Amino acid sequence: MSSPAESQPPSPATLRESARLLAVCERWNRKLHFYSGLFLIVFLWLFAFTGLLLNHPTWTFHESWRNRHETKFQLPIVPPAAGLTSDLEQARDLMRQMSIDGEILWTTTRSDGAPFEFQVRTPRHFYFIKADLAQGRADIRHAAVNAWGIAKILHTFTGNLASDPRNRRDWPLTAVWAYSMDFVAAGLIFMVLSSIYLWLKQPRKLLPGALCLALGSLLCGLFCFGLRWM
Amino acid sequence: MHRRFYTVTRDLHLYLGLFISPFVLVFSVTVFFFVHAIAPKFGAETTQTRAATAVSLPPDLSKLSGRPLIDALKPTLLSINVPGEIGFIRHVVSDDTLVIPVSVPGRATTVTIRIAQREATIATRETGLADALMTLHRSPGEHSPALSMNWFPMRAWRWLSDTTAYLTLFITVSGVYLWYALRAERRIGYVLLGTGTFLFFGLAYVVAR
Numbered sequence A: 001m002s003s004p005a006e007s008q009p010p011s012p013a014t015l016r017e018s019a020r021l022l023a024v025c026e027r028w029n030r031k032l033h034f035y036s037g038l039f040l041i042v043f044l045w046l047f048a049f050t051g052l053l054l055n056h057p058t059w060t061f062h063e064s065w066r067n068r069h070e071t072k073f074q075l076p077i078v079p080p081a082a083g084l085t086s087d088l089e090q091a092r093d094l095m096r097q098m099s100i101d102g103e104i105l106w107t108t109t110r111s112d113g114a115p116f117e118f119q120v121r122t123p124r125h126f127y128f129i130k131a132d133l134a135q136g137r138a139d140i141r142h143a144a145v146n147a148w149g150i151a152k153i154l155h156t157f158t159g160n161l162a163s164d165p166r167n168r169r170d171w172p173l174t175a176v177w178a179y180s181m182d183f184v185a186a187g188l189i190f191m192v193l194s195s196i197y198l199w200l201k202q203p204r205k206l207l208p209g210a211l212c213l214a215l216g217s218l219l220c221g222l223f224c225f226g227l228r229w230m
Numbered sequence B: 001m002h003r004r005f006y007t008v009t010r011d012l013h014l015y016l017g018l019f020i021s022p023f024v025l026v027f028s029v030t031v032f033f034f035v036h037a038i039a040p041k042f043g044a045e046t047t048q049t050r051a052a053t054a055v056s057l058p059p060d061l062s063k064l065s066g067r068p069l070i071d072a073l074k075p076t077l078l079s080i081n082v083p084g085e086i087g088f089i090r091h092v093v094s095d096d097t098l099v100i101p102v103s104v105p106g107r108a109t110t111v112t113i114r115i116a117q118r119e120a121t122i123a124t125r126e127t128g129l130a131d132a133l134m135t136l137h138r139s140p141g142e143h144s145p146a147l148s149m150n151w152f153p154m155r156a157w158r159w160l161s162d163t164t165a166y167l168t169l170f171i172t173v174s175g176v177y178l179w180y181a182l183r184a185e186r187r188i189g190y191v192l193l194g195t196g197t198f199l200f201f202g203l204a205y206v207v208a209r
Helices: A012-055 A087-098 A147-156 A172-200 A203-224 B002-035 B066-079 B129-138 B152-181 B183-208
Strands: A069-076 A103-105 A116-121 A125-132 A137-144 B046-052 B090-092 B097-104 B107-114 B119-126
Touching: A012 A147, A012 A172, A012 B152, A012 B183, A087 A103, A087 A116, A087 A125, A087 A137, A147 B183, A172 A203, A172 B002, A172 B183, A203 B002, A203 B129, A203 B152, B002 B129, B002 B152, B066 B097, B152 B183
Parallel strands: none
Antiparallel strands: A069 A137, A103 A116, A116 A125, A125 A137, B046 B119, B090 B097, B097 B107, B107 B119
């Protein structure tokens, strides 16, 4: 059984306080919606535009790999110290000697007697390194891509390959960029949710808005869930 | 005139934004999966294997490669009920078998056809929702444009993901216009716009220099 206090209607003061709180929430939701949009706009332009470019590799104007600038050179190296046992530690030591900085990409399995091979990447520079530790020499092929290439690589530059546990983020600047991607994604999620709240507060636009949202959800749901049941 | 333009822009901003919001959520949520190399499983991954006999194969199979091979094998895959986007086909000469990966968002199927015997083994793996979303985020991608998009639903997905990108660009530009029309918010808007732009170019320069 409810107590007398629970069955009493809320006092006018409580109602006023609730209404005031709701109004503050609405005002700040609206403000934060466009504040976050303005803050993230250049990031959104990058990811939307490069998403289009990545979807259309046959568009020739953004060709970057064929237009790369490539050089080959050799550098003397000192074999890494005995204490540096892992491939990552050894690669980092060699990169320090060669003044090369970037994300390490493992593409080949190391075998006895063969040169120590790895790649180092930044969004602009690609280094293909073959280090002959016994000869004390490294053969380096360096490729630099144009601005289109940089933009496209920034879209995917996470340092992680989900399909290959050997390739994990190992360059601090990759981490900085990757976390900024997280931040943009979180900002976008907030903007979507805040826009739904803004829409729900406009009674005249409820029906057309619901139709747009339902159509988008239906189409998106078809691809996310429905295709498997075909 | 100005008032009308503002109202129409505001309505388009709202309605088109609501339309693409599920797509934006898919692309945004999967960013966390890619950045942290995680693919959360909401259920156990299941694999089923079945066999098919008397598989009909295209007559000039040995002469085909690339996209013509994919197109020629579509009726074969349809006859054994394996729909989906066909990946890179391997011909294992030593066994005289074709290994055909076929993917549907959330499901990966490998069809192994023994050509001489006209028999197929079909291994189907349900990879789950997170994997489905990641596949959609990556599709079509920049690799093998001549081979990819060989299944109509994935071509339709490309149109939708393109639409999402175009509408995102429209919504950002219309959003700037709608903000600019709010005179009271201009100063803080400029500060945020400037800070975000500076941060973006600063980060991009440091990472890509």
